[in-house]
Amino acid sequence: MKYYLIVGEASGDLHAAHLMASLKRNDHEAEFRFFGGDLMTAVGGTRVKHYRELAYMGFVPVLLHLRTIFRNMSRCKKDIVAWHPDVVILVDYPGFNLNIARFLKQKTDIPAFYYISPKIWAWKEWRIKAIRRDIKELFSILPFEVPFYEEKHHYKIHYVGNPTAHEVHSFLKAHYEDFKxxxxxxxxxxxxxxxxxxxxxxxxxxxxxxxxxxxxxxxxxxxxxxxxxxxxxxxxxxxxxxxxxxxxxxxxxxxxxxxxxxxxxxxxxxxxxxxxxxxxxxxxxxxxxxxxxxxxxxxxxxxxxxxxxxxxxxxxxxxxxxxxxxxxxxxxxxxxxxxxxxxxxxxxxxxxxxxxxxxxxxxxxxGNEVAPDNAARLMVNLLRQEADCCP
Structure with missing residues (x-):
């Protein structure tokens, strides 16, 4: 299957790279195209834009770079349509990614999966309407998000474990270098x-x-x-x-x-x-x-x-x-x-x-779950089920 991923910063590049590696283990025919970084590039596939060209933070920097942001968004939408992946996987970066999700829902038949949920429990809680409308499946990495989405907003999500916990545990298990x-x-x-x-x-x-x-x-x-x-x-x-x-x-x-x-x-x-x-x-x-x-x-x-x-x-x-x-x-x-x-x-x-x-x-x-492995397994199974139902 064909996977299109979009990240907007260094942490997203790291998490998406691990997810891509897990997707390859669960889908031996996986192809990747992405807006991402060096770590994702190392896993394989085609990088369309580096996240360095996307990451603007704060009102003034965003305002100053509006033309660039809109140009990147337009490029992304056209590229997705031209490649026509089986799914677009959005990784955090909600200002950009929720716009892409809305486009996918309105203009295409390509589903949007969200890996690493937008932090709407902190601010902009009204975005739940867009998430419910435009996101096919949401994969959470924070345990307190489950009651927030499922109990408060009645929106079913998948808690897959925390990738940072797994990455740190893997580092500690392998690390042996002393201070000197x-x-x-x-x-x-x-x-x-x-x-x-x-x-x-x-x-x-x-x-x-x-x-x-x-x-x-x-x-x-x-x-x-x-x-x-x-x-x-x-x-x-x-x-x-x-x-x-x-x-x-x-x-x-x-x-x-x-x-x-x-x-x-x-x-x-x-x-x-x-x-x-x-x-x-x-x-x-x-x-x-x-x-x-x-x-x-x-x-x-x-x-x-x-x-x-x-x-x-x-x-x-x-x-x-x-x-x-x-x-x-x-x-x-x-x-x-x-x-x-x-x-x-x-x-x-x-x-x-x-x-x-x-x-x-x-x-x-x-917990001890391996988040990218859990998320990849779920994503591949859901996409295959969808393909079987709607050939």
Whole structure:
């Protein structure tokens, strides 16, 4: 069968690549065409566009690139129609992907499967109408989404397990590199333990979050080396430019690219933006502070308390359904607050052991299912059943 996949960022590229590999094991005649990244390309198939050409975040960047976004959307729709796959698999990235799903429903007979659900439980809950109308099957990777969709909105979904949990467990099972070897490989001295900095995968996130992360963690630079996890799609020069404007950053921050799991494995604590990285950090047993700068912080805080329908922004707290990690966003995002919370998580700090213990609860809630294998098996079976019913 022919599978067309669409992702919009680095984490989607990773999850989609694993899904493609599982699809190949379940369908030996699988063909792929996609908007994706290097990891998907390595699995095989034809890449139409790299996700770097799609990923715009925030009102102003989106506004400035509207013509490019619409051009990419039009290209995607035409390419799908021309290739006519058996299914289009949408991976997160709802602003783009829900538009594609609507097009598929209105203009074609091609079904849309959604892998990694849009986070409508956090905001834009009204999108459930579009999902119910346009998405043939939805495959969830977060356990709390099942009651949200099925009990609250009466929309049946498939919980397939969490791919991040599987990816981290696979890494831990295979990893054997010691601290000294890691430092040598990345050309760093091994004289200090690490504080890991994970400021996001998009340029706007990095520009917003990294300066405060560096300023806060620099207070502990006499005891810890600050190590920045670089996103695979972002050039080193972009990070260097930000660090040039951040005081002593260039002399105290080391850069590590395409090796985030290994960095976290060796880290003592971490400063992390919201998103999949918070869950990865928890599953790698690293105490963390979640930091996320927003525009008009007081207004965002008001909206979070009165408009948004979720209590947390980090996956760790959402899965645990309680406060496990500190979430410093909007009006709570300050250098002093970040530094204070970080101190609580360093060895001897008052919050370190409690957080590590709470991580075990998060792991238990995620379960041990292999998400891409489960999703691929379900997808192939559903498509074959459909083909048998409607030859």
């Amino acid at each position: 070897t890691f430092c040598e490989r990345h050309q760093m001295a091994d004289d200090k333990p690490f504080i890991a900095l994970l400021p996001g995968s998009r340029k706007q996130e990095i520009k917003d979050n990294l300066p405060a992360m560096i300023a806060a963690s620099a207070r502990y630079a006499d005891r810890f080396r600050l190590v920045l996890a670089c996103a695979p799609a972002i050039e080193d020069a972009f990070y260097q430019e930000i660090m040039e404007r951040t005081g002593p950053a260039k002399s105290i921050v080391s850069l590590v690219k395409d090796d985030t799991y290994a960095l976290l494995f060796h880290a003592t604590a971490a400063l992390v933006t919201s998103g999949t990285a918070t869950l990865e950090t928890a599953l790698l047993h690293v105490p963390q502070v979640v930091c996320y700068k927003t525009p008009v912080p007081r207004l965002i805080r008001w909206a979070f308390n009165h408009v948004l329908s979720c209590r947390y922004i980090s996956l760790v707290n959402l899965i645990a359904d309680r406060d496990v990690v500190a979430e410093l966003f909007a009006d709570r995002f300050t250098t002093d607050n970040i530094a204070t919370e970080l101190a609580r998580l360093l060895p001897g700090g008052t919050g370190r052991e409690a957080m590590l213990k709470a991580y075990q609860e998060v792991e238990e809630r995620l």
